[in-house]
Amino acid sequence: MGDLLDALAVALKAGLGFQAIFFALLAIGINVQFGYAGLLNFGQIAFALVGGFGIAISVSKWGLNFWVGVVIGLAAAVVLALLLGLPTLRLRADYLAIATIATAEGLRLLFRSVSATPVTNGTRGLSAFNGDFIALAPWATNERYRILGTSWSGGELWVALVGWALVILSCLLVWALMRSPWGRVLKSIREDEDAVRSLGKNVYVYKMQALVLGGILGALGGMVYAVGTGSAVPDQYQNANTFLAYAALILGGAARVLGPVVGSIVLLFILQFADTGLRLLIDNGVIPEGLLSSTDVAQIRFVLVGIGLMLLLVFRPQGIFGDRREVMLDAR
């Protein structure tokens, strides 16, 4: 019983830690693009990459201030969004999807390549750039604190606190935008671009604004991740993270302000709980060693999450917060 409580506590920490914040911010960005505007951005991780490396390179390589690094990371995300959007947003939705997925993979390979090593340190990545930020914590960062049965270092706690503040601010921003006429135009574009054009709205500009906003949120996610891990390694930014963020968004409910946030918390909680829970069962001999060894657990938990998502789409396609009537309408 005590073991089970421990497993729950560990999972809770995962659900509230910087990784959950990372996915939450990625998913909020995707929600703006895909959930509201209907844009298929399959390379959200590229925005996180430029965000994280924006700080890392500015501080570690160029010796700039941490906050200048934040600005550089955000600016890089805006530039990336513009570069992706300019050629593709006039075309059908598929083209943005193709461009983003290729960019995400291409950027990661570029950042880890030998020729980029002088700037990005190649596969080893950069570290020791978050000192300025951690030093701002109002408590001692080298001590450990126990909260609800989980142990957090002061630094982790500080990153989580600032991270969740960012998530809350982002949610407020999305909420304020989506209740306004601007949000109405965005949702209409998702339903039918031509109808919106025929009513005198410049669809291209709105799509670009959505892409840039979502990209900035993704970059913020990448920054939280880089600061949380204390390092920026290109291979951390695998495009699988984009799809995990999509999973979080669909789990929570697309086109809902809190959908991506709750989805990320639940997703990370389940992943961690499946991990520790399965290991516990194997260690106690409940699951025989021959059936499943503890080395398989890391993969099996994703299988379990996959099955869970399938069941969700069958029985509750609208996610946790969605409106079933809305989801069941054929989007014509």
Add this chain to the structure above:
Amino acid sequence: MRADPNPHGATASGSGASGAGAAGAGAPGAPLQKPSGWQRGDAPQRLAQTALRDVPWEVGVAKPDPAIVVDGVTRTFGGLTAVAVDHLEVQRGGITGLIGPNGAGKTTLFNLLTGFDQPNTGSWEFDGRPLGKLAPHQVARLGVVRTFQLTKALSRLTVLQNMLLGAQGQRGESFWRALVPGTWKSQEQANTEKAMDLLRRFKLDAKKDDFAGTLSGGQRKLLEMARALMSDPKVVMLDEPMAGVNPALTQSLLGHVKDLREEGMTVIFVEHDMDVVRDISDWVVVMAAGRVIAEGPPESISQNQAVVDAYLGAHHDAPLTVEEEDQVLAQAEREIAREEHGGGDVLRSDTTTGKGER
């Protein structure tokens, strides 16, 4: 107030707005005030019809007061010339029907006029302002609003949100001002009232909070037309507004289209139903194979040889003389006889064996 001359008061089964009867179409107070001073329920003025009375029935004829002038517009898709219109003028404040067989280029012409497609050559202007090279939203902002052949209701928005989208010049549609509700709240309020007025007129007010995707096909047509009216257009272009709409709702839609004319708007519509065209058009333009082949008031069209040829094919045109008729009859009889004879032969040779040639 006089009796309502338009048939839009008919409660169509599809429009199903319970309780909307109280705010019936002819009810005073409900109509939108328009500068022309015309009120719904007044006798129709049909100014355009009067103005067009003396215009000759020729292709490319000049109209007394054209709102839209098209000059030498061509659009080709590969080797196919979809549209090749030499000259066409559309009378302001009238209902112009655009008809023609399938593939005549009607919808392509619509797309060109509204910026959804760009022509290979040619120019066209609206109120003397050239419209070439403008994007769809720029054309719409000038006051030329269209609907689509396949209705484009925004399914996962409510009916009211659909309507509000149609309003022009919304301050809250800019990204930064959207974050400060104070800048757009009052405008939103005014737009909502206007939208509700229109919804009442189109008997959709009871559905305002429903998703547009739950409406019937006919109701979507109504919603699309109402949404277009939210932008206070000068020209309304309706692409097959009656397609797939049940007959009762057709009457109501027709009434609404006539109202647009009385409010001073120029209406261009594509339609296949000739009864509808005859009923509401002031002027009819017939297209075939991308060209305008005839224009004139509706009564002139059914007698026009070029139109009959376009619809039925040229070789059906001349009536048969008595001799020809006899000839054709005799030939047909011969053929029938031969067939019966031959058919019997085959049958016999199939069923009875060993008889051989007779």
